[in-house]
Each structure stands twice: as C-alpha cells, then as structure tokens.
Amino acid sequence: MEALVVESPGRFEVREVEVPRPGRLEVLSRVRAVAICGTDPHIIKGDFQGFWPKAFPFTPGHEWSGDVIAVGEGAEHFGWAVGDRVAGTSHAGCGVCRKCVEGRYNVCENYGRESVHRQYGHYTQGCYATYVVHSIKSVFKIPDQLGYEEAAVLDPAAIALHTVRRGGVQAGDSVAITGPGVMGILVAECAKATGAGRVIVLGRGARLSKVRELGYETVDVSRGDPVAAVREITGGLGVEVALECAGAPESLQWCVAMLRRGGRCAVVGIPLSGVALPIQKMVLDELEVVGVRASAGEMTQVMPLVVDGRIRVGALITHRYALRDFAEAYRVFTERVDGALKVIVQP
Template identity: 65%
Template sequence: MIGGVRSQAGEEQDVVHIDLAPRPRPPGVMRALVVEGPNEFAVRDVERPEPGPYEVLCRVRATAICGTDPHIIQGHYPGFWPKHWPLIPGHEWCGDVVEVGAGAAALGWQAGTRVAGTSHAPCGYCRRCIEGRYNICENFGVEGLHAQYGHNAAGAYAQYVVHSVRSLFPVPDGLSDEEAAMLDPAAIALHTVIRGGHRAGDAVAVIGPGVMGLLVAECAHALGAGRVIVVGRGRRLAKARELGYEVIDFTETDPVHAVRQATGGFGSDVALECSGAPEAVAQGVEMVRKGGRVAVIGIPLSDASLPMPRTVLDEIDVVGVRAAAGEMPRAIELAAGGRIRLRELITHRYALEDFAEAYATFTERTDGALKVIVHPHQDGRV
C-alpha cells in the first residue's frame, strides 16, 4: 500500500495508485499494437527491431491514425496489406533516430535527429523508381526490394520502428511532434494537388472534407488556386468553412449544379476527389469545365462508372493518385512556413496503451474526430 484514505465508517482502506511513470522493460522489449488477424488487436510487449543496412531505429514520439488504418486492421485487403498476420500498423509518425544501421552514417544519418516517416521504401532500381515515381514501384511488395511500412511491413504504432533512410525526413524545430506525424498525409495531399495540375488563379473543387480533403484544400490554396470550393456535409464541411473555404453541402443541393453555378456556369478547372464514394468520381467529371481535370485519391471499394460521352467529347482528364512521389521535403517546407495548416486538424490524443479507445473515437468520428494522435511513450491519458 502506498497511501490510504479513511472511509466514512472511519476505517482505513487501501487505495490503488495508478502509476503514470513509464514502466521499465527489459532491454530489447517494446510496447506495440499487434494486429493478429482481421479486427483482432492488442497492445503488448514485442521484440524491439534492429536496423539493417541503410536503415535506422527510431524512438517514436507520435503516430497519427490514418483513414487507411481501419481498412488494414479490419482485413479489407487480404494477402496485400498485410501479406500475412500479425502486423504492427501505423505509417504517419514522428520520432528520433536512436541507432544507425550499416551504411547510414556515411549518408549523414546520426542518432538524435528528429524525423518524420513516410510509408514507401521503394526498390530504387525499376523503371518507375528511376523516373522518380517510386510510389508506383514495379517491385511493390517484393521481399527484400520494397516495403510499405504499416501496410506490408512493421509500422509505427510502437515505441520503436525501423525505417529505410529513403523513408525518413528531418523535421524543422518549428513543427510539433504531432504536426510532424501529419507530414506523410500532407505530402500525399500535395501529390494529389500536383496530379490535379491546376494553374495559379484556377478554381479547384475538393470533394470530401475528411482529413485528406482538408489537407488537399490547404495544398491547393498554397499552390495558388484562385478559389477552393469544398463539397461535403455535416461537421467536416463546417470545419472546411471554419478554415475559410467556400463550401457546398451535397445533402442540400446538387453539387454538380452548385459548383457550375458558383463558377459562372462553366465548372471548376479541376476537381480533386477525396471522399472515396463511387458516385463522386462521376460528379467530379461533371463539375469541371471543358478540358478540366479530375484527380482521384479516394479509393472506392466498388468500381465507379464514368459519364463517357462527357469525358471523351469535352476532353476531361481523369487521373489516379497513389501516395506521394517525392513531395515530403516540399510538404515540410510548406508546413513549416505556415502555408499548410496541420495543427487545426488534430482533435484527439491518446496513449498507445489506450489504442482501442483512440480507434473507436476515430472510426465512429466521436466529437467530430478528425486527426487522432497516439503517443507510444505515455502510459496515462494525454
């Protein structure tokens, strides 16, 4: 017994003290979220990984829950993300380099550097990697050549994580750990906007104001869009309005008609589909002006149909977007310079030990949850 209280009856009772100090663990052991199979997960002790050649071990400061994580945890991509169970997910994170693998020091890596991670560690040899499009590496998932951390290789819902130095970027002091954990989705948002290809002054419609859509709106604005019109509903659309964007509520009005009306009857120059709703791709095609472009980052779980006469006769470009392809350093500069806002999208924080609660908050969108951050080295509520 560490302390005691007197009950109303006057006798002393034991008090259970919750120890919030970090628990000492044997060397080589860490806490991690382990998913054993679809929807079966627990935070438990696992072996701490060791860095191989051109890899570093990082102590994780903060990890952000991504919209892809529930799909991975629920087993929506069997045999692909992950190839087999168990898996430690998590791919949006910030931490410190604590151990440097062979060859990494010669590239300038040293312990103590605060970094942000991104998920793709591509082969670097295939045609697409050589062209700089490593997000569509032709050796995707090939053992020993390619890893996607938190998807098909161990990720960052853990106290420590090993990454290839290809997937790490030093973080400037001006960004908090939590903001740095959001640099991976910020880079993907930047890639989405670049795939959309708007020019300075163009009108850009963003469909789906989840975290990705809001980050895409930020990047479109940062890259000189004349107008950014966000299409959505509910609290998330209210958030877009709060951030200063023009908004269209698709539960109140036909979004295609509304975007056209807002742009003199012509339509936006570009539409960026971030909702993942199958019907939204067709809406994107209908809401851009002649010669417009639609970039799709949301992955519909069923195939979407396209209005082909419109696509063909009005020369509408429809392009896919896969992760990011080298945008991390530029996303970091934009975030550090205050040109894209990250902090505004963080709504909840939990200790890794309370992952189940963090996960429920995120998936059920409790209290308007947007970005939910997990802290792997905190034992109590944060």
C-alpha cells in the same frame, strides 16, 4: 517494447514484442507520435487482406515522427546519425526500376517484393510501437520549429501536395474538392498554397462546418444536386480541377460531371467498388481522370509550408492518446466522436 498487434481482422491488442534491429541503410527510431490514417481501419478490419497486410498478425501505422536512436550499416554515409529528428512515410521504392529512376517510387515496379521494397504499415511492419525500423528512403529530417505531433501529419500533407500536382492545378484555377475529412482539408490547403484562384469543398455535416471555419467556400451535398451547385457558382462552366478525396463512387461521378471542358480530376480516395464514368463526355470534352498514390518527393517540399502556417496541420489535430489506449483512440477516430479529425497516438 510495446506494439499494437492485429492478430486477425478486427482483433487487436497492445502487447510486448521484441525491439527490431536496423539492417543495412536502415535506422531505428523511438516513435514519439503517430497519426491515425483513414487507411488504418481498413487494414485493421482486413478489407485489403492478402495485400495490406499480406498476413496477420500485423502492426499497422505509417504516419509518424520520432528520434533516430540507432543507425544501420551504411546509413552514416548518407548523413544519418543518432539524435536526428525525423518524420516517416510509407513507401521505400527499390531505387532501381524505371519508375524509381524517374522519381516515381510510389509506383515502383518491384512493389511488394520485400527483398528490395517496403511499404511500412501496409505490408511491412508499421509504427504503432515504441520503436520502428525504416529504410533511410522513408525517413526525412524535420526542422526544429516542427513539433512531433505536427510532424506525424507530414505524410498525409505530402500526399495532399502530390494530389494537387497530379490534378495539374495552375495559378488562378477554380478547384473543387470532395470529402471534407483530413485529406480533403489538407488538399484544400495545398491547392490554395500553390495558387488556386478558388477552392470549393463539397461535403456535409460537422466536417463541412469545420471547412467553413477554416475559411473555404463550401457546397453542402445534402442540399440538392452538388454538380448543379458548383456549375451555378462557376458561371455555368464548372471547375478546371476536381480533387476526389472521399473514396465514394458517387463523389467521383460528381467530380467528373463538374469539370469544365478540358478539365482534370485527380483521385486519391480509393473506392471499394467499380465506378461508371461518362466516357463519351470525357472523350468529347477532353477530360482527364488520373490516380494518386501516396507521394513521391513531397515530404521535404511540404515542410516549409507547414512551418510557415500555410498548411495548418495543427488545426486538424483533435485528440491524443497513449498507445496502450489504442482501442479508445480507434473508437473515437472511426466513430468521429467530438468532431475527431486527426487522432494522435503516443507510444
């Protein structure tokens, strides 16, 4: 089969590799669509080398959909069969540690121990390939109404819903979102779908125009102090919830600064350096800052919201390429050519 193989940081090619075989409680799938994730370029460039992945050569990719073509031992007892249409996600928790038992398999305490845990496309072989093996914990059957391309975006949509949950968004809340990329837009859609009163997206340039086109209130951060702008449009009070999707230290600082007293900030963007936060203000105003890692149970929950159009994943898909043209897909995605948002790769 064909697979994208990253030989060393920044050096990759699409070449022939052996088809993997499904083990116990795993399925082998024919991959139909893969969405390029913002994390993929970091993995390819070696920004998290030694961790994601543990070593090169490596095949990344974790946002995908396809068809089950072989079922490993025991998977049939859980209702899996050849022909199932599926969408994949990256985390397969051990299922036994305290966090997994509590349903928080995204923070499994056996993370990284490959004998009992997987994170596909991060440290376990990913899906930029004709076929991929996944644990049955990491594949979800998709409804007939959902096409493969939309289904490949279910993983980030699930992360967006998890972000909104971690932010504690309540009906009627004012919610600010930093980072108008795919994750920011999906988070805005989920905030609206779960009852936010107002959704304000902060950013700049073409991506912010896209957000405006989708009907959101926006703040252009290139036009003066964004914190002051958010305070002004919220009667001087700030927002109940801020959701940080940019991964930049500065935008996390804005998020904390624009919270209303008692407010909460959930952070899904991963800053590559430390960030100074105003601890005194956080103590005295009872502000909360919480992390968000992937999703935990939201893959299934997000499907009806995508099917009925409340989460418009189709509006985010801008480009399509064959797997053999991955280099071009990667360039268009990383250089944001022609307003690229979600770029789909078809093995």
